[in-house]
Amino acid sequence: MSHIELVDVSVHFESKGSTSVAVDQVSLNIEKGEIYGIVGLSGAGKSTLVRTINLLQEPSDGQVRIDGEELTSLSKESLRKKRQNIGMIFQHFNLIASKTIAQNLEFALKASRYPKKKRKERVEELLEIVGLSDKANAYPQKLSGGQKQRVGIARALANQPEILLCDEATSALDVETTEEILNILKHINQQYGITILFITHEMDVAKKLFHRMAVMEKGQVVEEGPTFDLFANPQVEMTKKLVSRALSLDIPGKLMENLEEGELVNIHYQGSGAYSPIISTLSKKLDVHFSIIHGKVDYIDGRALGVLLVHITGKAEEIEKSIHLLADDVFQIERVSQDRTVTEVTEYECR
Amino acid sequence: MNVDRSLQVLERHLFQAIVDTAYMVGVSAAIALVIGVLLGLLMYLTGHPLLIKNRSLYGIVGFVINAVRSLPFIILMFALSPVAVAITGRQIGWQAATVSLSIAATAFFSRIAEAAFLDVDRGVIEASIATGASLPLILWEVVIPEALPALIRGISLTLISLIGFSAMAGAIGAGGIGDLAIQYGYNMYDDVVMLVTVVILIVIVQLLQLGGDLLAQATSKK
Numbered sequence: 001m002s003h004i005e006l007v008d009v010s011v012h013f014e015s016k017g018s019t020s021v022a023v024d025q026v027s028l029n030i031e032k033g034e035i036y037g038i039v040g041l042s043g044a045g046k047s048t049l050v051r052t053i054n055l056l057q058e059p060s061d062g063q064v065r066i067d068g069e070e071l072t073s074l075s076k077e078s079l080r081k082k083r084q085n086i087g088m089i090f091q092h093f094n095l096i097a098s099k100t101i102a103q104n105l106e107f108a109l110k111a112s113r114y115p116k117k118k119r120k121e122r123v124e125e126l127l128e129i130v131g132l133s134d135k136a137n138a139y140p141q142k143l144s145g146g147q148k149q150r151v152g153i154a155r156a157l158a159n160q161p162e163i164l165l166c167d168e169a170t171s172a173l174d175v176e177t178t179e180e181i182l183n184i185l186k187h188i189n190q191q192y193g194i195t196i197l198f199i200t201h202e203m204d205v206a207k208k209l210f211h212r213m214a215v216m217e218k219g220q221v222v223e224e225g226p227t228f229d230l231f232a233n234p235q236v237e238m239t240k241k242l243v244s245r246a247l248s249l250d251i252p253g254k255l256m257e258n259l260e261e262g263e264l265v266n267i268h269y270q271g272s273g274a275y276s277p278i279i280s281t282l283s284k285k286l287d288v289h290f291s292i293i294h295g296k297v298d299y300i301d302g303r304a305l306g307v308l309l310v311h312i313t314g315k316a317e318e319i320e321k322s323i324h325l326l327a328d329d330v331f332q333i334e335r336v337s338q339d340r341t342v343t344e345v346t347e348y349e350c351r
Numbered sequence: 352m353n354v355d356r357s358l359q360v361l362e363r364h365l366f367q368a369i370v371d372t373a374y375m376v377g378v379s380a381a382i383a384l385v386i387g388v389l390l391g392l393l394m395y396l397t398g399h400p401l402l403i404k405n406r407s408l409y410g411i412v413g414f415v416i417n418a419v420r421s422l423p424f425i426i427l428m429f430a431l432s433p434v435a436v437a438i439t440g441r442q443i444g445w446q447a448a449t450v451s452l453s454i455a456a457t458a459f460f461s462r463i464a465e466a467a468f469l470d471v472d473r474g475v476i477e478a479s480i481a482t483g484a485s486l487p488l489i490l491w492e493v494v495i496p497e498a499l500p501a502l503i504r505g506i507s508l509t510l511i512s513l514i515g516f517s518a519m520a521g522a523i524g525a526g527g528i529g530d531l532a533i534q535y536g537y538n539m540y541d542d543v544v545m546l547v548t549v550v551i552l553i554v555i556v557q558l559l560q561l562g563g564d565l566l567a568q569a570t571s572k573k
Contacts, residue, residue, distance in 0.1 A: 083482065088481040094477065096475055096479075096492070097497060098496040098570075107488075110488060110492070111482045112483060159482070
């Protein structure tokens with residue numbers, strides 16, 4: 001049994017007589033203790049989908065189950081209890097402006113009728129987890145975005161939930177602060193085994209945080225799988241688009257014009273292949289020259305994914321040979337045509 | 352112009368006029384505050400998709416409030432005169448006027464209160480719901496404290512409108528500062544009385560506005 005199960009969940013919005021479909025028959029299984037991401041462009045229905053999990057958004061159709069328990073059929077009171085087990089953080093933090101940081105956290109404890117005498121202690125504990133012990137009596141207005149989100153995380157953790165929902169939780173933060181928040185999330189995922197469901201349009205976040213992910217487009221999940229696989233070998237157009245942008249593999253057109261002879265190939269390598277000296281071995285073995293046009297190694301969910309754009313010069317048959325030898329050693333190799341507008345790709349069978 | 356006569360009029364009537372206005376405005380504002388906040392809250396809760404969504408109740412309350420608000424005060428006052436008699440046993444005087452003033456002010460303030468509640472960040476309400484808090488807890492700890500500065504501004508706005516309304520209450524013999532201005536200042540061409548009452552009204556309104564702003568600022572943490 002999965003921790004969170006969505007079965008054919010749809011959400012329709014009715015306005016002025018017309019119906020729009022925000023989420024269209026989405027089924028997902030999210031396992032206990034994993035960090036699961038949902039990516040997509042804005043308007044893809046990600047936020048609406050995540051909000052069905054704690055019923056901030058009632059699904060028009062389908063089932064939402066947590067530990068096998070159907071949420072839509074719960075009584076108001078049981079739903080309230082259930083929600084205490086599902087923390088949530090938001091893009092705009094959503095802290096109570098008229099309360100201090102400590103009071104904001106205390107509110108969540110009051111919600112679960114946490115024993116009054118122990119509240120102060122628990123608040124201190126929570127502040128410690130997110131490193132804000134010195135801000136207990138400050139008002140949210142006085143905090144930076146990153147600090148506000150840390151308060152948001154502390155509030156979400158107040159009642160020791162098993163699930164943490166993150167709705168674009170880093171989208172309002174700068175790169176450095178995002179990194180900081182991601183590290184806290186990774187830490188609490190490992191430390192407490194909390195299942196995290198994270199919605200974002202930022203592929204950089206996906207790369208660093210998610211174990212598995214789903215890609216949404218027009219309310220539907222169009223692709224799903226381990227994060228590394230989706231980055232290394234995307235299947236559908238939307239995933240390819242998102243991934244290529246994140247890996248930034250665009251080749252400047254000017255550069256293509258200057259490469260007159262030889263072959264331009266795009267090499268993808270991964271895992272242990274990332275560390276073997278493929279190029280230098282080949283250039284010793286064969287009479288070809290390699291010049292590296294563009295290269296990048298990305299670490300996705302802790303695994304290396306390398307992309308190398310190489311220009312090979314030499315005799316035609318030697319070049320052919322080298323390409324075939326390369327194909328044996330790398331994950332994927334593509335021939336890039338000299339025509340800079342059309343990038344023709346020839347795929348080889350790779351090991 | 353006979354300044355001595357004007358001073359005589361002021362000496363004889365001004366204090367009573369201020370007391371009458373204070374009674375009318377004070378009592379009706381107190382009633383409007385309590386009932387208006389409740390009605391505003393009722394509209395907010397029944398209109399909110401995640402709280403107590405109830406479109407029909409929302410519609411009924413909204414309709415009644417709009418109906419009261421669509422009448423000019425002077426007409427409302429005459430229309431409600433049987434109600435005033437039933438409640439206070441009087442057809443005239445400040446007590447009778449207070450009935451219609453209370454009703455007009457309640458309708459006015461309930462809309463202001465609703466707007467103040469609606470102004471509370473939706474995201475904050477959602478976050479509170481997501482923590483699993485009960486409705487009373489969300490009301491006491493989030494909705495009301497977050498709306499407080501706007502509510503306080505609304506109270507000073509309502510008090511100021513009430514002072515304006517109360518001037519018309521002179522029409523049913525309710526007295527008050529406005530009545531003094533009309534009776535002596537306007538009808539009897541006593542410019543001194545007119546000037547004095549105008550200055551007093553300006554000062555009162557300025558003080559109310561200032562007090563409301565300061566209090567709202569003090570309660571706001573933004």
